[in-house]
Amino acid sequence: MKLITSSILPKVIRKRPTKSFKGTYGKVALIGGNHNFGGAIIMSTLGTVYAGAGLTTTFTDASNQSSLHAWVPEAMFADYQDQAQLTQLLPTMDVISLGSGLGTDEQALNLIKLIFNLVTPEQVLLVDGSALTLVAKYQLALPTATIIVTPHQMEWERLTGVQLANQNPATNQRAYNQLLVDHPHLIAVVKSAQTEVFTPTGAFQNTTGTPAQATGGMGDTLAGIISGFVAQFQSVDDAVLAAVYTHSAIAAQLAQQQYVVLPHQISEDLPHFMHEHQAD
Template identity: 50%
Template sequence: MQPITAEIVSRTIIKRPADSHKGNYGRVMLIGGNQNFGGAIIMAATAATYSGAGLVTVATDPSNFTSLHARLPEAMVIDYHQTDTLLNMLTEMDVIIIGPGLGTDTIANQLLTAVIAATHAPQRLVIDGSALTLLAQQPRSLPATDIVVTPHQMEWQRLSGIAIKDQTPTANHDAQKRLGVTAVVKAHRTTVYTDERVWFNPGGTPAMATGGMGDTLAGMIGGFVGQFDDFTEAILSAVYLHSAIADDLAATRYVVLPHQISTRIPTYMHRFSQIERPS
């Protein structure tokens, strides 16, 4: 295993050109947030927006519209029950994030099936939360494009078939290759599995043990892969920065909340973008 390093982050997050516009930094759609779990999709969308995504659209249950607009006026919103509208908009997206707060009912399962069928290269797909449980319950062919799954250990058990006690780097790597995705397996020391190698994240703190932390990471990953070309290094950078911010916050507080991480993402990205690189 190799550690994710600050050097990877500094070579990923670079200064933006002067002639930038929002279309340069990714059109991201997040799909999730049923009537009970609206907070999950709001936290994921917040992280994607604060991570620099150019345009963010949230497809969610209408019960979340007011809260989302109040929390994140930068995001557009659509009713995820209007499948035709959702799929029409999906064709214009660079990144799709599905799963935060989605639930596992019939509507959620139908949405996942439709989104997987409609996604195509070069779009990038982030599968998180409830969508991982649905995928484990009903395996389906995934599109031939860049895909990252972001399970915690129990979700990984369901998806990979490997019991938590047997989740060794070798076993996990074999399962990742079999699934044909990049896997971010969240734990005390999160590991990232690509076809070429296994990476471990050196950061992380018990202060992060609170609901919504994974939703925030999924949003960060979506925001990063929408604007940085190297898919693997964008994922690694999001994983590293997510915990690095939390580690710094935990120096002065007992619990770190997900939205506290999101509000600091632009500052940390700016810091890394200022690092001088060899010419």
């Protein structure tokens, strides 16, 4: 397994060309946040916007609109129950992130099915949180697209059947290979204290991070950062690796002076961290 180190950053985070505009940096849809888990999709949105995505639209429960805009007015809001709007807007997106804080009720299941039908092969679909739990429970077929799954260890167990106690680089690689049979363009970010990333071209282990990260919303934030990186940067595989590294590296820096690192603090530090690590 190769290690994910700071050497991934200059490969991915490049100086912005002078002649560019918001459209240059990608359009992202984030879909999730039910009435109870609005915080999850707000944290994802912070990750995407602060990572530098050009245009971000958050599809969530209507009750989350004012909190979303209090945290991040840069994002657009859409009601995830408005099927006509979803059907109209989704084809315009480069990256779609689905599931952070979505919940697992029937409404969530129907939304996932609708979105899987709308996604096109040119798009990148990130599947996180509740959407992973529902995909596993109902054995939903993932659409043809570039797929990124971001399970924590229990979600990985649900998805692959590999029990948590038996998860290690070798068993995870075998389970990933099985997923690849049906989805040749799938990347798996298997999150833990030492997150592993499986891509069609290699397996990687993160080298940074801290237990100060072990708090709700940390994965929702990662889903947002990955979406923001993939929307802007060339290679999807490298963008995912750089996002995983960046998320933990910022946390480790903050943890030098903090007992716990709050997810939104990582997002707020992204513009500064990316400025420090951008390459020509």
